[in-house]
Amino acid sequence: MKQVDCEEVKHSVHEFLHSEMHETEIQTITGHIANCDSCEEHYDLEVVFNQVIQRSCDEAPVPELAERVMQRLREVQEHG
Ligand SMILES: [Zn+2]
Numbered sequence: 001m002k003q004v005d006c007e008e009v010k011h012s013v014h015e016f017l018h019s020e021m022h023e024t025e026i027q028t029i030t031g032h033i034a035n036c037d038s039c040e041e042h043y044d045l046e047v048v049f050n051q052v053i054q055r056s057c058d059e060a061p062v063p064e065l066a067e068r069v070m071q072r073l074r075e076v077q078e079h080g
Contacts, residue, residue: 004032030076031073031076035076
């Protein structure tokens with residue numbers, strides 16, 4: 001999986017709320033936040049995630065996406 005740094009995350013979280021993102025990008029960013037103390041302090045993962053999903057649902061309801069991303073987050077948090 002692609003690695004991102006904190007600056008990129010900061011930028012991408014903003015992008016989340018204003019433009020479309022691909023599922024892989026969402027997973028990359030949320031994966032970083034889950035593993036990065038400094039980003040976890042800045043972003044409440046669940047808040048960010050909910051905003052992402054709500055945005056996605058504006059265009060098309062994709063519960064599968066939510067489920068997949070949440071599962072990925074749980075994996076990252078359990079094993080990271
Ligand atoms: Zn970070």
